[in-house]
Amino acid sequence: MNGFLANAVIYILAAIICVPLAKRLGMGSVLGYLLAGILIGPYLLGFITNEGQGQDIMHATEFGVVMMLFLIGLELEPKNLWKIRDLIIRIGLSQVLVSAALVFVIGLLIPIPWQISLAIALSMALSSTAIVLQSLKERNEMNSPIGKMSFGVLLMQDIAVIPILAILPLLVIAVPELAVEHTDGMHGLIDSLPGWAQTLSIFGAIGIVVLLGRYGFGPLLNFVAKTRLRELFTASALLIVVGISYLMEIVGLSPALGAFLAGVILANSPYRHALESDLEPFKGLLLGLFFMAVGSTINFSLIFNDASTVFTLTLGIILLKTLVLLVLGKVKKLQFSSNLKFAIGLSQVGEFSFVTYAFAQQLGIFDQSLTDTLMAVTALSMTISPILMLVFDKFIIPMLSKNTDIGEDKMDSFQEKNKVILIGFGHFGSTLGRFLRASGVEATILDSDPERIEYLRKMGFKVYFGDGTRAELLQSAGAEEANILISALDNTEYSIKLVELCKQEFPHLEVMIRAKNRYDAFELMEKGVTNIYREHLDTSIKMGEDVLKKLGFRAHTVHRMAKQFHDYDEEALKVLVKFKNNQNEYITKSKQQIEMQESLLSGELMRKFSVNDHAWDSDGIKEAEITGQDKTKQ
Amino acid sequence: MRKILILFAHPKFEHSEANQAMIDSISNLENVEIRDLYELYPDFNISIQEEQEALFQADVVIWHHPIYWYSCPPLLKQWIDLVLEFGWAYGPGGVYLKGKYLLNAITSGGSELAYSKEGRNQHSITDFLLPFEQTGKLCLMEYLAPFHLSGTFKISDPELQEKAKSYREFILQLRDSETIDRPLRPSPSKI
Numbered sequence: 001m002n003g004f005l006a007n008a009v010i011y012i013l014a015a016i017i018c019v020p021l022a023k024r025l026g027m028g029s030v031l032g033y034l035l036a037g038i039l040i041g042p043y044l045l046g047f048i049t050n051e052g053q054g055q056d057i058m059h060a061t062e063f064g065v066v067m068m069l070f071l072i073g074l075e076l077e078p079k080n081l082w083k084i085r086d087l088i089i090r091i092g093l094s095q096v097l098v099s100a101a102l103v104f105v106i107g108l109l110i111p112i113p114w115q116i117s118l119a120i121a122l123s124m125a126l127s128s129t130a131i132v133l134q135s136l137k138e139r140n141e142m143n144s145p146i147g148k149m150s151f152g153v154l155l156m157q158d159i160a161v162i163p164i165l166a167i168l169p170l171l172v173i174a175v176p177e178l179a180v181e182h183t184d185g186m187h188g189l190i191d192s193l194p195g196w197a198q199t200l201s202i203f204g205a206i207g208i209v210v211l212l213g214r215y216g217f218g219p220l221l222n223f224v225a226k227t228r229l230r231e232l233f234t235a236s237a238l239l240i241v242v243g244i245s246y247l248m249e250i251v252g253l254s255p256a257l258g259a260f261l262a263g264v265i266l267a268n269s270p271y272r273h274a275l276e277s278d279l280e281p282f283k284g285l286l287l288g289l290f291f292m293a294v295g296s297t298i299n300f301s302l303i304f305n306d307a308s309t310v311f312t313l314t315l316g317i318i319l320l321k322t323l324v325l326l327v328l329g330k331v332k333k334l335q336f337s338s339n340l341k342f343a344i345g346l347s348q349v350g351e352f353s354f355v356t357y358a359f360a361q362q363l364g365i366f367d368q369s370l371t372d373t374l375m376a377v378t379a380l381s382m383t384i385s386p387i388l389m390l391v392f393d394k395f396i397i398p399m400l401s402k403n404t405d406i407g408e409d410k411m412d413s414f415q416e417k418n419k420v421i422l423i424g425f426g427h428f429g430s431t432l433g434r435f436l437r438a439s440g441v442e443a444t445i446l447d448s449d450p451e452r453i454e455y456l457r458k459m460g461f462k463v464y465f466g467d468g469t470r471a472e473l474l475q476s477a478g479a480e481e482a483n484i485l486i487s488a489l490d491n492t493e494y495s496i497k498l499v500e501l502c503k504q505e506f507p508h509l510e511v512m513i514r515a516k517n518r519y520d521a522f523e524l525m526e527k528g529v530t531n532i533y534r535e536h537l538d539t540s541i542k543m544g545e546d547v548l549k550k551l552g553f554r555a556h557t558v559h560r561m562a563k564q565f566h567d568y569d570e571e572a573l574k575v576l577v578k579f580k581n582n583q584n585e586y587i588t589k590s591k592q593q594i595e596m597q598e599s600l601l602s603g604e605l606m607r608k609f610s611v612n613d614h615a616w617d618s619d620g621i622k623e624a625e626i627t628g629q630d631k632t633k634q
Numbered sequence: 635m636r637k638i639l640i641l642f643a644h645p646k647f648e649h650s651e652a653n654q655a656m657i658d659s660i661s662n663l664e665n666v667e668i669r670d671l672y673e674l675y676p677d678f679n680i681s682i683q684e685e686q687e688a689l690f691q692a693d694v695v696i697w698h699h700p701i702y703w704y705s706c707p708p709l710l711k712q713w714i715d716l717v718l719e720f721g722w723a724y725g726p727g728g729v730y731l732k733g734k735y736l737l738n739a740i741t742s743g744g745s746e747l748a749y750s751k752e753g754r755n756q757h758s759i760t761d762f763l764l765p766f767e768q769t770g771k772l773c774l775m776e777y778l779a780p781f782h783l784s785g786t787f788k789i790s791d792p793e794l795q796e797k798a799k800s801y802r803e804f805i806l807q808l809r810d811s812e813t814i815d816r817p818l819r820p821s822p823s824k825i
Contacts, residue, residue: 554648556709559676 009049013039015288028135029258031386037295048296058293058354063245064286065130065351067279067595069158069256070241072151073263075476081264084152091149091328093348099324100125103317119360120374122164123316128350128382129154129256130287135345136385140629146342146503149332153325153346161254161352165359170361198251201284201562204376205251205512209244209258213265221271227464234278240266241279270453273446273464277472282356290351291382298379302372304611310373318388321347326496337397344392348385349378417478418444421509422486423468423498425456428535429488433461441488444477469497471505485509490535492520499527518573525577541566636809639692641741643699643710647671648798652741652786653700655687659798660805667692671709678712678761685717691732694808695775697766698739700786704755704762706738735814736770737778738763738809739801759784767818778816794798802818 014036022032040047048057100121107117130152133142141147217240224236244262245255266272303310321342329339357374360366367372420443423435429447436443445463447453453463466473468487479485485502487495495513502509512531515521521532541562548558640660644653647670660666669688675681689695699706706714721727742749742759749759759782770777781798781804783789808814 554671555676
């Protein structure tokens, strides 16, 4: 099988078959992708050859990891990041240093040259950001204590990639005979520069990312959003991530870290939710491909030939990292079952290790067979750890479940999501939003007019850019946690789309919809919407009230009549909707309704209104009183 | 010339001939302000500050309302609840109404006879006004005997015109007379 399209078909088909199957069997999607990769890899069906193909795809799709970190960055405002600095620095750094030190010592004991041992140790200390975060997300544990600790550790590891890549060349200097010319790889344009200049360019690059995030991306996205071309906005989002990755690669930093940084800087921007929803599908696809590529590169012949070594190494590193993490979890006072989950979750070797192996091989520290073995170990550990998690979830948690997790929820959550999502911040929506805010209720506001957003943000409103009828956007705006979704859009078609979307994706949301008129209201009613707000109803009644007052009606009487008319009109609508499709009957019915409405104004119902208040002045009482008096007289 | 403030509360003024006649007789009098509460606050959302300003300027305050269930209509009760604030009308520092005259001008369907020991309400109208009386006292006001238009259910037009005229005279007297001596209950010394 050759050719790009053939490959694409194989990959996508494998994913479509394996991932739903894996999900059905209660495994995470990660395991599904890995198995799909193994299936189509050179050792089972052989669709994908190991030489080149699998690894090439893997390198290409590492971009998915970069995007993931960008997206995670978007969710973290700097102040939230500052809150978890303790996790990142203390727990994360301890994990990297202790794990690396132990592996290094074991390597020395085997014995292998210390340079090789150190390179292996540093590489193996890293865990797989992609696997861990993906499965945390799938199990909705990102905000749990385990999720936060895992995130802190992973973030530190991503940061650690930088010094690791910096240290590896030094090992070569220490072993000059190993030195080999390397032309490509992680380090790019600045390799020829002297050391101080390299350092300077690294800081320069980070500076550029920060400055771009602050002053560059906003205007760019604003400019593009004004064209109202969705695909162009997506392209800009991609440009940001690709651009940053490239910049980082030039100076030899971790692209993932750069993207993460850019994400954090953009976390406060109005485009946050739109960026998230635009990049989410790419991230998902690329990550899926990445996992498949990992699966396909598992060198089974190597494993079979040298099964004992590969399995010993794999299980050894998993065990070692699990133990280190268990101790750290204990320090952080995690409950035993949570701690075990945290430790096993992070016990695999990560995708950045592929990068460091490749780099070490280019530098001549590793030879081909060692790289192959390490790659096999890494890929295998990435496959085994999700399986271990599955076993753990299915069998061990139920056994431990008597010790329920109490007292772990005290850690701060990353962000406060609002109970109300308000879509459309035009005249209608902004009035509503202002009223809610004046009453102390904050809403997450989405709008798709960039100029309006800019203006409103200047006025101190936090408004996000995006088309609210997209599930991913609603998701990232916090639809899972919200209670109420309001559509203040003047386009009922959009509102109906939104209603259908909510019914499917977020059935727990109470939807409250603005409708232009009676006919739009009918459509919404037929979709099962009960909270419908006809935009002309209240204002026209209000105007009628004022007309009546100007004509000399009593204010209180008019006020109550208006309320009664409003309720009456809403009730009438519920009757009329049943006859909406029956033209003749509808016309007679609405004639009836119109007649009734007229009679309300002309006095028929007005008298009913009076009669309802007979306690205040009715003729009935007068008569009874008079006859009563007469009786007493008699 | 005293300033008179009439706080008029009738949820269905347009249907009340008795009150229309009374209000007509006193409208457009100098230094007599009529505040029609159901017209000002159809939604019961009373502007407390405006009401307090009007109260502060008045020398005589009149609660003008029909008697419903031995009390005033709900908006006037709301007015009493909200406008007579602690620390303003009563309590520490609540001296802004001190010494002002206060009374109820009321209409009732029942006759004078109905509001007596022998009548079916078994008490005099004075008894039923006790909460208003005590409210005034708590606010350090001089609570006066009411102006009462009774038997509105069967009053004749000439009788009503007569009564309305006497209401006007009563108001003018409150406005112009040198002294006001109209206690609800005669004090023991005067008996």
